[in-house]
Each structure stands twice: as structure tokens, then as C-alpha cells.
Amino acid sequence: MKLAPVTRRTAIAFAMVGALSLSACGTGPGNAESKTASAWALTGGDEQTFRGSFDEWNQAHPEQKIDSQFFANDAFKEKVRSSVGSGNAPTLIYSWAGGTLTDYVKNKNVVDITDKTKELTSRLIPSVAANGVVDGKTYAVPNNSMQSVVLWYNKGMFEQEGLQPPQTWDELMDLVPKFNDKGIAPFALAGASKWPELMWLAYLADRIGGPEAFQAVVDGKKDAWSNPAFKESLEKIQDLVKANGFMKGYESTTTDATADIAAFYTGKTAMILQGSWVYPNYKNDAKDFFAAGNVGYTNFPSVSGGKGDPANIIGNPANFWSVSSSSSTEAQDAATSYLNTAVLDDAYVDGLLKGGAVPPIKGIEDKIAKLDDADYLGWVYKRAVDAPSFQLSWDQALPASQAQALLTNLDQVFLNQMTPQGFVDAMNATLGS
Known part of the structure; x- marks a missing residue:
């Protein structure tokens, strides 16, 4: 990422x-x-x-x-x-x-x-x-x-619509048509940069298969990508894309211009899955949005029947x-x-x-408690301390050749130019490289 x-x-x-x-x-x-x-x-x-x-x-x-x-x-x-x-x-x-x-x-x-x-x-x-x-x-x-990856949501928008941030994948999918009907894109995404797409796969695979699924890939086990958690995660991603879960033009949006984050804090989208590193953007580039208390944050949702603990986090x-x-x-x-x-x-x-x-x-809880951002910083700190698993971003965890193939193939899945099974087969071929 x-x-x-x-x-x-x-x-x-x-x-x-x-x-x-x-x-x-x-x-x-x-x-x-x-x-x-x-x-x-x-x-x-x-x-x-x-x-x-x-x-x-x-x-x-x-x-x-x-x-x-x-x-x-x-x-x-x-x-x-x-x-x-x-x-x-x-x-x-x-x-x-x-x-x-x-x-x-x-x-x-x-x-x-x-x-x-x-x-x-x-x-x-x-x-x-x-x-x-x-x-x-x-x-x-x-x-x-x-730097954990966070599900950010527009708190003011959610309150206005009488909605709650999603705690399960089914709740997340239920929110998609509700925001689309209001003319608001559910999620911002910088698809052209590719690595933001990886956050979706990493969290879904963790929630469905637990951290062990990707650890087998890191360990180079034969056919590790054949774990059913990966295919199911990719299928859910394509379901979200087909349901218009992402803002129009996400395929050509890059993070370099901060367009994905700006789409969120200007009210064009209701949510964004991004790292805790974007918090300074809200404070410095969206002062009115920030001052109004619109910066909501929560864990990535659980998946029904999944093995992964919802307290697990992904990031750096x-x-x-x-x-x-x-x-x-x-x-x-x-x-x-x-x-x-x-x-x-x-x-x-x-x-x-x-x-x-x-x-x-x-032991820096007391330091954090004295700060203006104590609620947010305390949440980031506690979720990291308490997390059963803090998994490194996949493109950093893998060797360079595998990481590049991962980003390229995942982008093809988002664009519906590769099937989930095609992704699994392509990535299995990279193991050991």
C-alpha cells in the first residue's frame, strides 16, 4: 500500500x-x-x-x-x-x-x-x-x-441519514444503495494507484480466512493462494464494484493528487478505506470538515462465518x-x-x-490523554496494542516481483478483466519467485 x-x-x-x-x-x-x-x-x-x-x-x-x-x-x-x-x-x-x-x-x-x-x-x-x-x-x-488502515466515514452524513457505520460485510453492502440513491458515492478509491485496492483484499482475506491465509503466501507454501479465503474475498470485491460501491472514475484516480481523500472530506463520498496516515490531511486540508466533527473512524467489518478476528488490523x-x-x-x-x-x-x-x-x-496512554486529539490517537494506540494480529501491507511483505504481480492482477479483478480464479492461478505461479 x-x-x-x-x-x-x-x-x-x-x-x-x-x-x-x-x-x-x-x-x-x-x-x-x-x-x-x-x-x-x-x-x-x-x-x-x-x-x-x-x-x-x-x-x-x-x-x-x-x-x-x-x-x-x-x-x-x-x-x-x-x-x-x-x-x-x-x-x-x-x-x-x-x-x-x-x-x-x-x-x-x-x-x-x-x-x-x-x-x-x-x-x-x-x-x-x-x-x-x-x-x-x-x-x-x-x-x-x-500506520494501520482505517475505515473512515463521514460522521455528520451518517447522522443526518440516520445510519450507523458498518460492523459486518452485509451491513456495508446494505449501505451501498442507500447512499447511491442519495447521489452520494459510498466509497472513495484511488484505483489508478493500485495499492489502495490491496487494502480491500487484505482485510477481506483476513476476516474470512484469518492471518494464517496470507502467512502461508509469505512462507512460500505451494498453492497458498488456493486458500478459499482469497477467492471469496475477490468475489466480494467484484460484488461491491458491480453494485457501484466506488465513486465514478475511481479507475483513473491517483493518490498523488489526494483526489480520493478530497472526495471524502468534500462530501462526495460517504466513506474511504485508507491508512491512519491521512489524518493530517483532515486536520490541515479540510479544517471545516474536521472542526465540525465529521471524521468518523472504525474497524473494517467482520464477515459472517469468517475465521478472522475483527480486531485484527492491516497496515504498516x-x-x-x-x-x-x-x-x-x-x-x-x-x-x-x-x-x-x-x-x-x-x-x-x-x-x-x-x-x-x-x-x-x-505505556504512553498518559501522554496521549493530554492531547487535543486524545480520542482518535488513543483509539489508534489501543487497537494496535490489543490487535491479535497486525499484518504488514502485503506489497511490502512480499518480494518485489510477487508484490508487483499482486498489484497488477488485483487491478484486473477490480476492472472485471480477470476472474477470481484467474487471479488465484496467476498468483500461485509467482510463489517461489
Whole structure:
């Protein structure tokens, strides 16, 4: 699934196209010759939090400085991929964990930081910290907030129509004609970006088959996509499309222009399934809508007869820092010291909360309770802490080749150009690739 307060990869990510900035006097990628640690991350989103943290660290530890560079989303992904492969990666490597981290570990691109980050990991919510663990060892630690996918609804509109947010899939489908009859599209969707469509499949498959269904895919089990939960989920998606569940023109709408979110907060649609990363959009871009108390939020509905717990959530548990194995011992030591004592410390946590983001730190209920957004932030925090399963976005959990096939084939299902069985067959063919 991408993030700017508007997309997933551009609101952790906030893609300022072409933007490239350098903090301090950057020495470039980390390597065995350089004793200075380096870090690459994304522009926008959490950039200011990262900058502030690095600046404070550098002032307090002049002998262990970390030089940082910030890149737009696409530029970063291309640059870090080539640098890691060539052994010239920055000391601190920014990622979404998942399949990418597994590959890094397999190829010995990153080092085991289990023993050197115990102070930090002891404060983390275990379900989030687990995403940085491979084969029982910690290779990555979270560096920002928990970003679960939320079913947002226009509270004022629902109250005006005397309706309740859907708690079951049947209730959701019953709402579709009611809003269509009023000339209001039920759901906003940026179909041209593809990854927002994936949120629908991920949640439905979880509700029907439980998290075990997709875990079998991640584990590469033969014919894992043949689990009936996937086909049934795809059938329900096509039912929703045929019932005009999405706004007109969703197929050509992208997240880059925030058109899907704007359709929601301008009252053109009643609901939107999007990440918690869009919350700043409501606060900053739709101040009247926000001030009127129209931002409603709830869990994705349950499915009758399904195995999945309705408290399960999908999204990005956080973004992560890993330490490059190609960096010098001095640079690695500076990086791990920074991770263990500076990342997600009190000031860091306060900064994230002030921006409407919730860090994966245990015991911050009192901090949250003092904030203007306490109801929402407390809900995000509690659902993450209590979730039986917090599943990583599928396109991040899978290897790149499988993730691309997943997005392409799912888009064909939404467009009714591929049958659910055709999707299952096509995706089974990618296993092991």
C-alpha cells in the first residue's frame, strides 16, 4: 500500500518530487573506509522528526556524528536498492521491513543488532518490534509511527441519514444503495494507484480466512493462494464494484493528487478505506470538515462465518532502521548507540504525537490523554496494542516481483478483466519467485 499525509508511501513518505536535501556535511554512503555514520530517509512526513533527532544526537555526540540525506520516495527506493547491492549502503538503512528485510538478512547486507538495541526494544510494543526480527534475531527497529488502515466515514452524513457505520460485510453492502440513491458515492478509491485496492483484499482475506491465509503466501507454501479465503474475498470485491460501491472514475484516480481523500472530506463520498496516515490531511486540508466533527473512524467489518478476528488490523506497523554490514565498525557503533538511546526517546515520541502520529512505545496512554486529539490517537494506540494480529501491507511483505504481480492482477479483478480464479492461478505461479 504509498504515503504523503495522503498516500501510504508518501505520508511516511510525503513524496516531494525531485526533492533532495542534505543535512550537515554528508559524506555519502556508508562503507568500510568511512568512520562517519550516514543515514538515508524520505522527504516529508517524518522528515523533521528525523532531522531534529539527528541534530540533537550530533550536538551531544560530536565524536559519533550521523550525516543524513533525504530523498523523494521513488528516488530513494532506486538509490538504496543499488547501494545495498553494491556494498555502498548508508550505515542506517530505512525500510518497511517485510520481504525487503528478509532479503537483506539472507544476503548479509545488514547486521544483527539484538544485543545492542535492548534498551529500545524493551520499550516497544512487541507486535511491532516483531517485524524487525528474522530467525529470532533483531535486524531492524522501528523509527516512526504505527500506520494501520482505517475505515473512515463521514460522521455528520451518517447522522443526518440516520445510519450507523458498518460492523459486518452485509451491513456495508446494505449501505451501498442507500447512499447511491442519495447521489452520494459510498466509497472513495484511488484505483489508478493500485495499492489502495490491496487494502480491500487484505482485510477481506483476513476476516474470512484469518492471518494464517496470507502467512502461508509469505512462507512460500505451494498453492497458498488456493486458500478459499482469497477467492471469496475477490468475489466480494467484484460484488461491491458491480453494485457501484466506488465513486465514478475511481479507475483513473491517483493518490498523488489526494483526489480520493478530497472526495471524502468534500462530501462526495460517504466513506474511504485508507491508512491512519491521512489524518493530517483532515486536520490541515479540510479544517471545516474536521472542526465540525465529521471524521468518523472504525474497524473494517467482520464477515459472517469468517475465521478472522475483527480486531485484527492491516497496515504498516512502522518504518524501520537497519544497520549496514558494509559500514565501518566505528560507523556501526555510532549507529547502534543512536538507535538504542535516541530513537523514540521522550522528545521524539512527543514530536510524533503532536503531529497526529502514534509511536509503537509501551505505556504512553498518559501522554496521549493530554492531547487535543486524545480520542482518535488513543483509539489508534489501543487497537494496535490489543490487535491479535497486525499484518504488514502485503506489497511490502512480499518480494518485489510477487508484490508487483499482486498489484497488477488485483487491478484486473477490480476492472472485471480477470476472474477470481484467474487471479488465484496467476498468483500461485509467482510463489517461489
